[in-house]
Amino acid sequence: xxxxxxxxxxxEVRAGIDALDLDIVGLLAIRFRFMTAAARIKQDRGAVxxxxxxxxxxxxxxxxxxxLGVPPHVIGDIWERLVEGSIAYxxxxxxxxxx
Numbered sequence: 001x002x003x004x005x006x007x008x009x010x011x012e013v014r015a016g017i018d019a020l021d022l023d024i025v026g027l028l029a030i031r032f033r034f035m036t037a038a039a040r041i042k043q044d045r046g047a048v049x050x051x052x053x054x055x056x057x058x059x060x061x062x063x064x065x066x067x068l069g070v071p072p073h074v075i076g077d078i079w080e081r082l083v084e085g086s087i088a089y090x091x092x093x094x095x096x097x098x099x
Contacts, residue, residue, distance in 0.1 A: 001015070001016050001019050001020075002016065004016060028082075031082075031086070032086065032089055035086050035089050035090045035093065036090075036093045038090055039090045039091075039093035039094040039096075039097055040093070040097055042094065045091070045094055045095075045098075048087060048090050048091050048094055049087055049091075054083050054087070057079065057083055058076055058079045058080060058083060061075050061076065061078075061079040062075055062076045062079070
């Protein structure tokens, strides 16, 4: 993949975005495997939702976005959805492990 700064055509830009999207989905798949591990490890279903941890994860993502020059509010919105989706996924895995 060529660097964004080296793109001269929209085809190159789109190819780079498509390649990154596949990488992001692959990384998210690993993240969700960690959610499965968390569901297996946590003994109490009430421990699945951890609001202080949620706030810290989102704050960390926003801070990294700011450091990298990416709009923190956009990353914060994405991470809000990611974390809520992860919590829902973990609840489902927790219930499966205890069924």
